[in-house]
Amino acid sequence: MPQQQKALIFPQKRANLKVGSRSIPSPGTRQLLVKIHSAVLNPVDYMIRNTGVFLTHYPVILGVDIAGIVEELVGEGVENFCKGDKVLAHGSFPIIDQGAFQQYALTVATLTAKIPSKQFFDSAATVPLGLDTAVVGLYGSLVILNGSSSVGSYSKRAIQLARFSGFDPVVTTAFPSNEDLVRDYGATHLFDWHLSGNQLVAAIGKVIDSPFRIVFDAISLPETQSVEWRLLAQNGIIVLTLPASVKEDEGKGHKTIYINGDPHLPYTHELFCNSWAMVETWLLEGIIQPNNHEILPNGLEGVIGGLERVGMGQVSGVKLVAHPQETQ
Incomplete structure (x- = not known):
């Protein structure tokens, strides 16, 4: 060598x-x-x-x-x-x-x-990174913002683990050209990423008759966070990959959780050791694609x-x- x-x-x-x-x-x-x-x-x-x-x-x-x-x-x-x-x-x-x-x-x-x-x-x-970010953020219904972009590798793992863990429905936004992709991941409903905030809330409301307990935001920009407050159930949670830009008291009981998918941190290491012990099996069985x-x-x-x-x-x-x- x-x-x-x-x-x-x-x-x-x-x-x-x-x-x-x-x-x-x-x-x-x-x-x-x-x-x-x-x-x-x-x-x-x-x-x-x-x-x-x-x-x-x-x-x-x-x-x-x-x-x-x-x-x-x-x-x-x-x-x-x-x-x-x-x-x-x-x-x-x-x-x-x-x-x-x-x-x-x-x-x-x-x-x-x-x-x-x-x-x-x-x-x-x-x-690895997409899986670990999803693992720390998940664990009903679930909406996942941006399920197919480069950032959406986090969303892909979140969708796969959400379906594996029994979440239903699993709603995501994506480019229409990626519809087959995100449905293969396990999403039950897809909405066009190009919709404005008002349009997205209205479109989801037409097919999902109850608010969401958890939103996983793979982008976590101010504009996506503002939409998510309107989708949450009472005491619902937004899982963010960047710090929150909306104060929790503005969400009327809603909460945000900022997650870090770094498995090397002392306070996350035990969680990730347990999940990494399953990675080979999850890949072999197609649970993670x-x-x-x-x-x-x-x-x-x-x-x-x-x-x-x-x-x-x-x-x-x-x-x-x-x-x-x-x-x-």
């Missing part, structure tokens, strides 16, 4: 991303070293790149969605994995050795799962242009996947 690797480095706040070289890390207790074959771009990567939010030090390797092969493991605290296993994992961009946009990364064994034999790296890599995806050219270099597309809203219904090993 080589001592150096190619990595997409974020050197300082608001600086340009650039491909450079760095040492390949060695795994510690309860860690695996994974040779990354597929890394997925997420809207949060673009947001961090542009604002520096969530970061306290540099340099940083962005990206958290990882799929690859176990290159090396440490025995203590690592169970059920062998060198050569195909795996997916939820990385951690604040920890430079655990970022996805490099050729080798460390993963936490309890946040890593084997990829079923009929799944591929590209599809498996679309799962990977996103449609588009492969970017030029290895890690392709991530730079891919993030610009994500930021400009040019990605819908697919996840962008980079192949770090193809980096020149």
Whole structure:
């Protein structure tokens, strides 16, 4: 195994991303070293790149969605994995050795799962962040705002887990061209994402005769939150992926919950360890289905242009996947 690797480095706040070289890390207790074959771009990567939010030090390797092969493991605290296993994992961009946009990364064994034999790296890599965000936000009726966009990978997992957990109905908004996609996820009702707030509330009211107990908002912008207050039942809950922009006392008993899909936090780790123990089974049984995806050219270099597309809203219904090993 080589001592150096190619990595997409974020050197300082608001600086340009650039491909450079760095040492390949060695795994510690309860860690695996994974040779990354597929890394997925997420809207949060673009947001961090542009604002520096969530970061306290540099340099940083962005990206958290990882799929690859176990290159090396440490025995203590690592169970059920062998060198050569195909795996997916939820990385951690604040920890430079655990970022996805490099050729080798460390993963936490309890946040890593084997990829079923009929799944591929590209599809498996679309799962981790979306799944973990949905897991922490769910657990009746449920409405999920924006079920098919790039951001909507969170919604996809929420839809799948909602149906698996017995929510009915499961209502979502999406582009009409993605209707078949979100219905495959498990949505019972679809409404056009282009509808204004008043139009959406009226359209939902025509077919759903009771307000919603839970709204999962994958976008969490002020304009989407304002619509959701009008859809909630008394004491209903809005699950947000960004901080609330409407005060709770304005919601007449309604509440907001800001969720963080980071499984590396001390207060979420136990929850995610339990769910990650089921990921291989959920993939095998089709309970969780990977996103449609588009492969970017030029290895890690392709991530730079891919993030610009994500930021400009040019990605819908697919996840962008980079192949770090193809980096020149």
